[in-house]
Amino acid sequence: MKNIKALGLLFLALMVGLAAAVYAAGWAARQSNIASHKVVVAAVDIEMGSKINPQMLTSTDWPSGSIPEGSFKDINELQDRVVKVSVLRGDAVLERKLAPAGTQGGLSAVIAEGKRAMTVRVNDVVGVAGFALPGNYVDVMVNAQQDKGKGEEGKQISKTVLEHVLVLAVAQESSRDDTKPKVVSAVTLELSLEDSEKLDLARSVGTLSLVLRNQIDKKTVATSGITKSQLFGEKEVPPAAVKVAATTTSVYKPKAVIAKPAAQPATECVEVIQNGSRFINCF
Template sequence: MSNGSDGMGVLKRAAERGPRRTGLRVVLFLVIAAGAAALAVLLVTRYVETRTAAARVSTTPVVVATIDLPEATTLRADVLTVVQWPSANVPEGAASDPAKLVDRVVRARVIKGEPVIESRLAAADAGHGLAAILPPGMRAAAVRVNDVVGVSGFIHPGDSVDVIVVMRPESNGNSNPAYFSKIILQNVPVLAVGKELERNERSLEKSLPATVATLMVDSEQSEKLALAQTKGNILLTLRSGIDRELVDTTGVNPAGLVNAHVEPPVNAKPPPPVRRVARAPEAPKQVVEILRGDLYERRDFGKGGAK
């Protein structure tokens, strides 16, 4: 009887040890998995930090524009900000202190987010507005324009034009001298049209109505332009953006405009003489036309009476 009870106790203890061993194994597996996960996280973190440190570059503070800055704009503190710029790519002439750029005038357009460099600015003592962007020795001259003079409004800042004057010469005893036209200025830059100082690419295909165009000329050209506006009428002709050639013209008057005679070149060879060959007089024709009822007959006796 005791043997039976001992066997039952052994089986009971064996059954109790089975679940305990299974629980220990589960706990062991969970500990190993957690340790592997922690090790993986540590390795990934170190890898990312290593790559980030390798990609990190040194930077330098650079002043950039917060809005688009057209030509002749006077810089204010609220249109400038400082950003960190890669030191290896800092543009030449870039500034790091916005206070040093306040009250400077923009000579060439600066777009939003672009560094404000020295070459885009006028000299500190150049003044303000249009006067600050004029090169030394040049002048800004305003001319009256309309739809005809201003090429129907298709002249924009940055274009180049020729100036034609139509006027009458001094009378010299002639009570009614004829008009004449002449190109007096060539390849003249347009600084402004009306109040527009900036070349807007989106409006190049549209007309820009204005009553005044401002041209950049030197002192001698400004004298010619003033006299042309006072004594005659001027016309602006738009030039190609790649055409810089100066052409010497003689002008034209009404007589030369309608005269169809063209003088031959000085060094031209005279044309060869035209040889005229006399033609023999034709023999008189001897033709007889005969009408008989509804029959018509024609005889040429000069050809042997052929019908």
């Protein structure tokens, strides 16, 4: 009786195992029937601005229904192309991640169309303690002395001259993957040609400061700047009032002189004889 039960359990186990094997074989067959194509992916991490060579790439099977737009099938198509953004290992190399064909490697390959790269000298304070890293956005502030007008004194003013400026590189590093602060002596910014002129003038007339901003904050705020008197709450006297006051105090008004009336000449005379003396009195 015990042998019959043991044989039954063994037979049941064999049937379950056979069913599992059949199911697994059918699943594998269905998976193999899914159409796939070769897609070029990065075999290593590729830094922004780097020129691609075949050793950096490999091909892998990719399901036909989910092939990313702009992908490549042949590694040779990417020979000497330059990436304008960093590509991580295993990521598909796409056309939108590449600079135009014929572009040479380096920082110039990642500058957006119509933009310019300009470098400014910074220190640990101006450079936001090294937190202004490639890929971040900053505002540029200048502290300078205003031009003097006639009869006026030049005022010290601090004003934001540029907003939402992309940091392309710090020193000679342009990688956007590193988030560790770096205190450097120079920062390269991406600017329009007009903003490049503003920045060049600003650094020649005063001292610059970089103001770090949130990467997703694209709002601009127009300000008129702030002067020293405004900072300390002092009331500014309008130039016209000062000029009038100065003119009033410098005017000399002589005192009026009242002339005394001239003595009227005598018109009548009387001869007087007294005690043998004779004299004349005129009125």
